[in-house]
Amino acid sequence: MFGIYLKRELGRRKKAALVIAMGLALGIALVITVNSVTAGMNQAQDKVLKSLYGLGTDMTVTKAQSAPKAGSSQGPSFKFGATSSSSSSQSSDRVNTQGGQALASSLVTKVASQKGVSSAVGALTLNVTKVDGSFTQGKAKSSTTSGSTGSSGSGQQGGPGGGSTGSTGAPQVQGGGANFNVNSYSVAGIDVTNQALGPLSTSKITTGKTFTTAQTNAKVAVVSKSYAKSKKYKVGSTFSISGTKFTVIGIATPNSSESTIDVYLPLKQAQTLGDSKNKVTTIYVKATDSKQISTVKSTIQKNISGTTVTTSADLASTVSGSLSTASNLATSVGKWLSIAVLIAAFLVAALLTSSAVSRRVREFGTLKALGWPSRKVTRQVVGESMVNGLIGGALGIALGLAAAYAVTAISPKLTAQLGSTGGGQGGGPGGGQGGPGQQATQNTLEIALNAPVSLTTIALAVGLAVTGGLIAGAMGGWRASRMRPADALRSVS
Template sequence: MFGTYLRRELVNRRRQTLIVAIGMALAIALVLVVNSVAGGVKAAQAVALQSVYGVGTDITVTKATTAADTNGGGQRFQFGSGSGNATGGTRTFTRNRLTVERGVTTFASTAVSTVAKTSGVKAATGVLSLNDTDFTGQIPQAGSGSGSRGGFTPGATRPTGGPDGQGGSAFGVDSFTVLGYDVTGAAIGPLTAATLTSGRALTAADSGKDVAVLDSDYATSAKKKVGGTISVGGTTFTVVGVVKSTSATGASGSNVYIPLATAQKLATQTGKVSSVYVEAASANDIGGVKTALQKTLGSAMTVNTEADLASSVTGSLGTASSLANSLGLWLSILVLAAAFLLAVLFTVSGVTRRTREFGTLKAIGWSNRRIVGQVAGESIVQGVLGGVIGLAVGLVAILVVNIVHPTLTAGTATVGRTLAGGFGGGAPGAAPGGFGEGGGFGRAAAAATTTAAQIALTLPVTAWVVLLAVGLAVLGGVIAGAFGGWRAARLRPAEALRSVA
């Protein structure tokens, strides 16, 4: 009887059934798509972060930078009056510096073992992020007639010397990132997101040695090969291997990888690291491990989970993330609430319209439970119907997105960077030159701020999301049914019949 009555009601009141089901379907489809987009964006952010922190890194520990930790602003290269080599009227200067990356503060590597001993931590490894900068400059040698300060005076002797032979100057800066990491077999870290394309990886036997592994993109641009050499901090390193990032972004965590002990020694940072990469024992307890680490290490240290680091991802991926997490979430809640309200209103008004019907059923002996069950059953079926339609619509929308594969740009502030450029200039009045020729500092600096990567957005459909959609649809039906059933149960048969007598 229950099934027959339910079916007849839904079919004969198909307009109401359709309105409630479509309202619910829209809400469910939206929830499904927003959840899926959020999942896709999260996965894309993880991909973007993987290139920096490697596969498996759940948490990073760094030291918060204070004013005392800063290196006094940007790079400075100072030269005395007799510095450099003078040849043919040109004085050439070169300087190399290997420093801790700007904005990064080092701390004692004992923190690594402290972290490793913390409950819930599966693995921990320390790294030291460095920046190698080579400065080259050419200026006219003193006394070669570079002209008077402030401009060229007509009739004066034309300036000579300098790289252009006309009293001009040229400066070049070449910079690359260097990462010192634990070569004793750490299971996590940046190189877990890279594969060897030639040569070999660094091993425990390389600890303290002047050997390096290069990122393939950097190796190509710097024309370096396995067996060749590279100067890091003024020391010549043998290139033993070249790696390529396996992350979808293709970006690598650093340009040059060297043993941690070597990096510490070269940068005069013995016993120091700049980050600790942490893998939690359980993916479900990352928040708990973060809390434990923060408590153990104190407030001077910054403990970030992947979710915290996701905020560092910029570009359209960042925009998509904030859209999915803010606008999408609130829109879903709003539409869901509207759909639930619609279902409740239609159910309650349906019960009011059917007062005579329910009064009659009570008169012939139907219990309140049976009537409430009937009303709730109708609402739940309407909700489930909406859920199924919404699920289908949502899945089609997700499928369309996955076929289109929209590409998002992701910028990560700490992704490896190469800085190469310089500025040059001719002497006043000399032919063409001026700042910017050959690439100015401004352009080089901009390139260094972020590395943009293209990531194709793929929307995942998990069983959890499907269950959520179906669950919400049933919940909507239950809520509407509860209100409608409550209203029907309150009807007193005598009054219900009197109202139509």
């Protein structure tokens, strides 16, 4: 009886039911959209952090660069020898450590022994500035002027009756010059025995192979995909740094965004190039429990003085740009906007339901006169409102999924800028960094925004639909339960 009457009444009031359902649907769709966009923002931020931080890395240990001494020059300098040849090719590499003050390699073992640390590896980040080109020697040429003189004058006579005289000016250098190219790139020396932790862990080898544990001091290299493309490097190609020739054995593709490292070398080779024997610039640390990262950070700072410990949470606070702006809007403005729209949708649904009950005075009064108790009338109104709420929930989920799909299909580009967190300083123009917290300049990344919809969001939408139906039904049912049979008689014209 309840189901039959419910179906008949909803069929008679299709327009009113649809208006109530659409009001709830819009509020629910907005909640789904905001939640999915917020989830997309979080994923985008995770991509930024992982690309710079390292998969499996929980924190890094560095030491801030000491202030330069008065009168010392921090800029690169190049010296070329002069030759007597008219054209001479010259090439020189300037290798600087980058990412903070160098740390003793023994400190890696000390960090690894701290309570709560699962493993630790050291890495040395270098910036290589290569200048190559040629000088062209100019040629000295003298200019000669000629003229005629009479029998009198101070010039030399050329013969009877006068003659021509000539004078030679100061010689002038003509032609010559210099043509040089400057190329700056970043190099990371990694511990080849533990590549799951450190700079190379953010990339995968797509061509060739990675280092073996036996290549701790081999003259081999892995280069990033973008750098290999710009230099036309392939597996087997060779290049030189400060006179040392390296062979490319693999090409690495970043897992999420462009890598900040161009060339990866075995740690010992990088230490030799940078004149930093038994030195590292960054220690990558993995904790035994991801929930105890802040405790491990405090332990390292307490037991190893003078170092800076940076976690992914510290790095996240430095993210700026359109990604940060959009994330703030989605989490703050979007959240409160969703709440406001939901409250409005619930109130509209409740008022419309109450208004519909007012127009059914004769119906409910007659039912009471026939013996229906107030609770049965209330149940009828609540049942109708629940159906309206579920219909609104279904429509809202459909609209929300459509909006999330549209955002994912469009994939708007957002920029993320990582500022310095106080670790170290860059080693030169165009260089990368050895880990989070080592940037002296901002690193800008471009991220495509997605809007994933989780099952939790769908469950939230269903719960909101049921809640909206209950609120509307409670208000309408309360009003219907107060009607008396006499009200039906007074409404008869």
